[in-house]
Amino acid sequence: MIELDSPTLIIAQAIVQWLLAILLMAERGMDKGTKYWVIALFIHGIANLLLFSRPYLPPVIAVIFYNFCVTTAFSFSYLAFARLVGKQAPLWLVLFPIFVMILTMSIYIDDIAMRVIFASIITGTQLILMAFILTRGNWYGSEKLKGWLMYSTGLFGVGFIVRALFCYVKPELFIHLVAKSSFQSGLVIAGMIYIIFSTVVILLVRLDRLNKELSTLASQDSLTGLFNRRAFMHNATSIIASENFPVSVLMLDLDNFKKINDVHGHNVGDTVLKLCADALQDGLKQYGIIGRFGGEEFAAILPRADSEQALVVSEKLRLAIETINVNPDIRLSISIGVATSSSVSSIEPLLIRADKALYEAKSKGRNQVIHADLLALN
Numbered sequence: 001m002i003e004l005d006s007p008t009l010i011i012a013q014a015i016v017q018w019l020l021a022i023l024l025m026a027e028r029g030m031d032k033g034t035k036y037w038v039i040a041l042f043i044h045g046i047a048n049l050l051l052f053s054r055p056y057l058p059p060v061i062a063v064i065f066y067n068f069c070v071t072t073a074f075s076f077s078y079l080a081f082a083r084l085v086g087k088q089a090p091l092w093l094v095l096f097p098i099f100v101m102i103l104t105m106s107i108y109i110d111d112i113a114m115r116v117i118f119a120s121i122i123t124g125t126q127l128i129l130m131a132f133i134l135t136r137g138n139w140y141g142s143e144k145l146k147g148w149l150m151y152s153t154g155l156f157g158v159g160f161i162v163r164a165l166f167c168y169v170k171p172e173l174f175i176h177l178v179a180k181s182s183f184q185s186g187l188v189i190a191g192m193i194y195i196i197f198s199t200v201v202i203l204l205v206r207l208d209r210l211n212k213e214l215s216t217l218a219s220q221d222s223l224t225g226l227f228n229r230r231a232f233m234h235n236a237t238s239i240i241a242s243e244n245f246p247v248s249v250l251m252l253d254l255d256n257f258k259k260i261n262d263v264h265g266h267n268v269g270d271t272v273l274k275l276c277a278d279a280l281q282d283g284l285k286q287y288g289i290i291g292r293f294g295g296e297e298f299a300a301i302l303p304r305a306d307s308e309q310a311l312v313v314s315e316k317l318r319l320a321i322e323t324i325n326v327n328p329d330i331r332l333s334i335s336i337g338v339a340t341s342s343s344v345s346s347i348e349p350l351l352i353r354a355d356k357a358l359y360e361a362k363s364k365g366r367n368q369v370i371h372a373d374l375l376a377l378n
């Protein structure tokens with residue numbers, strides 16, 4: 001039967017680290033942060049293998065190369081954590097601990113207590129820096145997960161610093177304690193739990209980020225960056241459901257856009273669409289939301305805007321399009337149909353009325369704003 005003594009656990013930890021690394025590598029399109037974490041796991045595994053084989057290895061490999069592996073693995077872990085919050089770690093912060101570790105291990109190759117003190121200070125500092133970097137930048141994921149990852153990493157870091165102090169004050173007691181298998185086994189098990197936990201957190205954060213990217217892609221018009229029809233309808237429905245009355249809806253359509261495509265080409269047409277979308281969004285920012293319905297047609301909803309206010313905003317938008325200067329041969333204009341209501345239960349009737357008003361604006365010569373209420377009067 002396999003006993004849970006520390007050498008067995010150390011090998012088990014190496015296997016867990018390599019398995020986790022292989023599992024992460026199976027993911028398609030690994031991002032940089034995950035790559036760094038995979039490298040860290042692999043190197044940590046090598047370090048554990050060296051620790052396991054320590055009695056059979058020459059001191060240079062058993063001590064110096066082992067500690068080099070540990071520090072390098074934590075440097076890569078730091079890089080991975082920095083990426084989790086969208087930051088890039090400075091190179092010196094990655095290389096400096098490795099340099100100090102090799103130097104101190106070489107100097108104190110025959111002094112186990114000093115080796116433990118320096119190795120613990122370096123590892124502890126690296127872990128504390130890993131916890132600290134999580135407080136910077138932007139975290140995409142649950143705050144609870146961030147808290148757990150930050151505190152467990154920081155706690156491990158502080159644990160290593162305490163270990164250094166303990167070893168400095170009572171080296172003989174410390175070495176006796178470390179040699180005791182149950183204490184050592186406990187440390188290895190805690191390390192293993194931490195590694196599995198942090199790998200899961202890294203995966204969950206990545207999943208969260210991918211989800212956010214997907215939902216942005218699903219709601220955005222790829223050319224203009226405005227809401228697409230589906231997302232606009234969803235948002236407009238929420239605005240109406242919250243009874244932000246009176247509510248006004250605008251249907252907006254660029255005039256003679258086909259001519260721009262025909263004369264200047266599709267690429268210029270695309271540029272015009274982007275410029276117009278930016279101008280419309282800019283002009284509407286504080287009043288409501290806008291979406292691209294397709295082609296050169298847009299729709300906007302203005303919560304808590306009566307007819308008068310909607311007409312003022314629409315006129316502002318019409319003028320904004322007129323002043324766009326793509327090139328001297330292109331004169332832009334837009335026709336806008338407006339509809340207002342104080343008690344609708346869905347956006348569809350408003351869209352139909354605004355569309356009728358837009359049709360009227362087009363047939364009356366374009367480049368104008370017409371409110372649906374005027375149609376009813378005629």
Ligand SMILES: Nc1nc2c(ncn2[C@@H]2O[C@H](COP(=O)(O)OP(=O)(O)OP(=O)(O)O)[C@@H](O)[C@H]2O)c(=O)[nH]1
Pocket residue numbers: 223253254255256257258259261265266267268269270273294295296362366
């Ligand atoms: N460049 C570009 N053109 C597009 C895009 N989507 C639709 N179009 C073009 O937009 C043009 C719309 O033409 P029409 O519906 O006749 O409208 P119009 O020329 O603006 O005329 P009015 O609306 O009556 O003023 C068509 O030529 C479409 O090919 C796009 O994403 N990019």
